[in-house]
Structure formats: structure tokens, C-alpha cells
Amino acid sequence: MSDRKDIRWRLASNAVLVSLDDINLPRLWGQIVEGWMSSEPCYVLYRPGSRSGPMAVNAQVRNLLRRFHHPMTFIEAVIRTARAENDNPHHTLKQLQPVVFGLIQRGILVQADAFRCDTAPATMHTLCTGSRFRDYVVKATIRSLRDSEVYLIESVRDGMPCVLKIEGRHCEGTTGKQRIQQALLREFNVLNELREAPTCELIEQGRWRGRVFGILSHVGFQHVQREAWRIRDEAGSDRASRLSILQLFCACLGVLEKVHAHGYLHGDIHPGNFLVDEVGEVRIVDFGGAQRIDRHGKGLLGHQGGVVHYLPPEVAADRIKGNCQTGWTIASEIYAAAALGYELLTGQRHLPSRMYKEDALAQIVSTPARTFARIGVAPWPDIERVLRKALATKPSQRYSSVRSFRIALLRARSFTAKGGSSIA
Template identity: 25%
Template sequence: MTQPSLYVFPEYFELHPLSEEDVPGVLDGSDAGTGERFMVVDTRAHRSCYLANPVIKSYLELFRQPRAEAAALEELARQAACSPEAIATTVRAFFLRMRRAGLLRSEGADLREEPNQALTPGQVLGEYRVGELIVEKADVALHHARQLGTGMPVVLKVFVLQGPRADRERELFAREFSLMAGLAPHENICRLLSFHPGEPCYAALEYAGGKPIRHGTAEATLSLPERVRIGAEALTALAHLHRHGVLHGDVHSRNFMLTDERRVKLIDFGLSRRSGDAVEASSVPHGGLPAFMPPERIEPGKLSISSRPGDMRSEVFQLGVLLHDILTGREPFAEKVLWRRLAQAIRSQPAPRAVWTPEGERIPAALADVVECALAKAPEERFPSAMELLEAWRAAWPRTARPVRAKERACL
């Protein structure tokens, strides 16, 4: 049996409370948060190298004794009184950042499984000049870049994993772009520009904008017609996939981007597969954010995420969550709660009806009915695919209806 990889927070790192005069050398404001903060100090050079909040501090201290990532995840879930699945994505992303920062080290031969370093800004890769890093994951790094000569902005998705798992993960990486290359082009789907299977292995993708759809709809005051248009474009992208027998595999608000012109682009086909293909259903990992998980993929007794793959009706449910969020500014089920409470709500509680936009415009009943149907608990009660959902969405939008403003709300 293969032993799990063990990691350790080296003894030459010390954690000290942060004083006002301390200026850490490497900061990550998104992790630092507010309240009490700590410095991670490298005693070999006696310099600060990371800024940590109490959550980061407690996580790192788990690794004072070598342990596997899975064991750390179980312990953190126990402390948070939730299931490991509820925090797995966040914890594993953080775990990767700590490894890249050198704060967690592999033991022994496991060092060969550390990911490669991301590309260097300014480096020329093929016909592209590499820009700043967007995000690092366990197996890939995404960079801004520009095409030489034209200056066209693109995104480079680079395979970075090494070690025993690399061959299998690289096959999945190449498969993502093979599937994208076989799709007919669509204005609401991120376009594959090129794929390079050599070293480094990477794909060049159309730049789809810097804001996920949720951020874009939350940061601006949008009219109801604009929210309906954005929802229609998201549905059009999925309908295009379903029409060609393809499941996206990871439908949620972070995978729909808004361009600078506020057009929708669907991204990230790493978990996509052909509908009805049993081989792909068993070999391609099944994704999904907890708040977008359809009820049929939640085990009723354990309230854990099922290993059973979703289908087009499952993605219709996920689109229903997205549409509710676009219209109302809120996801239909409880946000920022423990997984058990969220899972129970998804399985047993009816989704709240979409009634008002954040700006105080009343949502037409016909649109709310479409969202409600998409969010039906039983898959057979939903639209069969995104194509039928799109048709219903278009039919339900009464363009001549007068919106009800916030001032009128108290009178109703």
C-alpha cells in the first residue's frame, strides 16, 4: 500500500506576534485578515517571511510533527465541527501555497512531488510574453500573457506537477484542450488559441476578463434587463455544450467571467466530459462548489458528496443557483455556513423565491418560475438540459413590464 506524503513545518521557522514596527518581507493580505497577526520568521536569516493570522498559525502548527495532508484536513474539520468535504477545497489550496512558500516541506522522497515553479514574468514562451501570475493550483499555474507582435492579452495555463502522479494528471490536462478544440466556437465560451504538449506543457486561452460573474453583478448597480441579459448569456454557453453532448462538469459562478464589455465567457473545462460516456464518467473527476451541489449528489445519510457523476439535469440545477444569484444578489441556500447545514438545506428545504433584485426591482413571476423549476429537488422535475432552460428564460422575460422600485416596495 502506498504511504501518504508527509509534510512538516520546519523547526527553523518561528511564529511571533506582529508588532507595529514589524514589516514582513512577504505579505498576503487575503490571508492576513484582521485582528491578531503573526510573523513567520526564518531563524537561519532572522527575517520575516510571511504574515499569518490565527487560522494560518494554527494550521502551520499542526505540522510541527510530520503528518499527511488528509490527516491535517480531518483535524481541521474536527476543530471546525464540519465535514472534511466542506473545507477541502479551501484547505488544499492553502496547503499548496504554504508548500510553494517553503513553509511546509516534504519528507524524504516525497520532495520529488513538489510542483515546478511558475513561469517568470517577462519570459518568452513560444509566441507569448509571460505576465503576472493569476493563480497557482496543485497541478497548474495560470499567467497573464500577451501575444508577441499583436499585444493581444491571453491566459497561459501551464502544467506544473512532477512526480508519480504527473503522467496521469498530464493526460487529463491534455484531454481538456482536446475537448475544447473539438467544440464549435461560441461567443460566450472561452476560446482555445493553441496547445503545446512539450516542455513546458501549456495552453494559450482567450483572455475572458478579470471578474467572475458574481463579482461583476455585485459591484455594480445593474438594471433588471441587464441581469436578465447576463443570465441569458450564461445559459447560452451551457446550452451550446449540452447541444453538442458535453457536460461542463464544474458549473458555478467562478467559472463564468465578465469581460471588460460585460459579456459572459464560460471558462475551465478541466472536468468536462461527454454526456453518456461511461469511460469518461468513471475516469474524469467530478467537481462542484458546495453551494452549487445538486441534491442528488449529496448522500442522504452521511450528507457527504456522492461519487456518482452528475448529468445535464444536475447542471440545470447548478444553473438555477447561478440565475438566482444573478437576479437577487444571493445564492438560494445558506451562505457561509457549515457543510452539514448547507447540505441539509439543499436536500430538503425549498429554495427561496426570487422576488427582488438588489436594486429593488421586482422580478417578474415568470422568471422566478423558471428559476424555481431549475432548482427542483427531483431531477425529473427540472428542465432536461440547458437548451430547454434557455428557451424558458427567453420566453419568460416580459420586456414591456414596468419595474417596481424600492420606494414602492413598502406599499405592496
């Protein structure tokens, strides 16, 4: 584990575990962007008010979570879980270690002696299903966080489905309120300038009861990660699924390429921000971290956001030093996109999970991406070679543009299709 093996953990007080039989599976399934499934998933685990989406877990993980109703170390919890299942503790440890990493990163498990900041209001959302918002009816809550809320709404005039994105009512203090207002206004301004790009359209914006809101066109059904899972499930062969998923990833790069062509960096690349619409087209959403590109390929603002697993080494190095206003560049975006592509193609991340954020950042700075063979996935030499270049530790060693990265992948795919190298 680590030198912190004596730390005692507890279950966050607002963690929710529900059976798949008790939820609206078709709607929620598209939101599940990660899961550990050594057997068929039986439950969905999430935290209301958290930016981390729900994840699918099985009965073994449920049994592990029960141990943390009272503070205990990870080793103690594993031993008790193994005994309850008549299993070998070493085998249980191997199975559950990556799960615990994810639970800690998502805030599902928190240190027992930490300040109790894991609570959330019982009802985070402002609007209920069936209620009116201007000329729209609320159909469903998509996401409800402390600082922002997202709803699926429908026009009362023509029945057109749209998305309402509004400032949350539980922002923490004046600074938090100002930050989310600035992010939403920046996103809406960017969308106004990206009307020709493959993203959502800003239909209307304004203030409602003093809170910033925007009404966006409804463009997506599910995340690209879920679409990759669907392809694996339905493809007749591993070769066919890998080629189809590669095509899906190239579509993601094509979308990002168009955003760059309009003079913007997206700034928050991860599976949840690429959606597949009803006709199979990829769209990119959430431009709260977007910024203009200068003539050197750098963003004009400091970069504060981003999901840790997709941060490039140069940004991770600055975060370790405590600099949260580090620069974000085209090279940074290429690294983040390559990390996404690796995950789509293999179903695993390019670097091992780490329990602590500082360990994850240090690993990004110093560790090259794992080969497919290293994680038990059939090698794909030509594609792996392209990904390695895009995931290079030094920005100068990566591709100069998203376009050149995408073209390199397409050439490698063509070479494979012609029998130039093995795909499996």
C-alpha cells in the first residue's frame, strides 16, 4: 500500500449505495464513467454534490464498504472482508486495492480524523421534476452540485429538449459564488463564439433569482467511455471492437481539433466531456475552463481545473509546488487527450491508480505510460507508438497539434488494416 498504512478511514456520511433494481438504469447508466466489476455489478455508488460521477460496484465492494461505517485501516477492512467471504486475504487485497484508491479519490472514503466536510444538503437541487422554469418544464435532474446544477428541460411551446445549467444555491461564500459565476459566463461566451463547432448551442442566458443560468441545446446521450463499453459488448471480434473504438477516439480528436481551430483550448479533457449524440456523432461540452490560445500555443489564463488522471506532467509538477495557476498549452491538451484515448482503447488508465493525490501527481511527472501488454491487454504496436509520443513527459516531444496526432493514428490504423502489423 504505502507508508501511510496505519491511517484509519471511514465512509463519507453522504455516500449513497443503491441497488440497480431500485434506480432508473437507462438514464443513470450513461452517467457511470467508471466501475470495478470483477463480477456483474449489483449496485451504484455515488456522493450527492460531488463532481465525481456514479460508479458501478459489485457485492464484494459493498461488503468492504460496510467495514468503514466505523473507522479502521484498509488492511483491517480487507482482512475482515476476506474472512466473511472465506477468501485468502492476499487474494482479496489484490482485488480490492485499486477499488480503495478510487474510493478515496472520489471522497467516498475519508480519513477518520479529518474535518467533517463530507456532508451535503439533503436536497442539492432547486428544481423538481415537473416544475416550470420560464417557458420550460423540468424533466429530470442531470447533475446537482454545491456550485452548479444541470437539468434536462423541455420547451412548453414545441417540446424541444434542452439543458439548463444554473449556478448552484449552495456555493461556499462570496468567493465560491463569484468563481462559479465567472466560469459559467466564460462558458456561455465561448459557446457564442463556437457556434460552428461540434458542441452544444447556447439558446438563452440570463439571471434567475440572482443566479446565472444558460439554456443549451441537448446534444448527447452518453459519455464516450460508455460508448466504448457498448462497442466491446456488441462487436463480433476483438479486432473489430478495437478498430471501432479507435475510430471513436479519432472522432473525439476531430472535435477537439475544431475547437482549437476556433482559437480556444478546452482545458478539461476527460471522458465525461465527450458525448455521443443520438446519431452517433461526438460532441464536446463543458467550456468552464476554456481559454483563448495565444500565438505560442498557450492559454491566456492560468489553469486551475482538470481531473488528476488527465493532467500532463508539466501541470502536475506545478501542482506539486503549490502553483494552481499553471499554464495550459496545446501540448498539455494533447497529453490529456492521449490519456483519454488510452483509456478508451484498453479500458484502463495509462498509469496505475494511486491512493493519494500527491502520489498520483508525482507519478505523472516521472512515470511513462504502461504498455498494453503490461496491463494484460493485447499489444497494438503501431497505435501504442503514437500514444507514447502524445504521452511524452516533455511537451516538446509530443505532437505539435491535435491534427498531427489524429493523422498519425489514422495512418497507424490504415497500416494495421492492410496487414502491416498485428492488432492483437
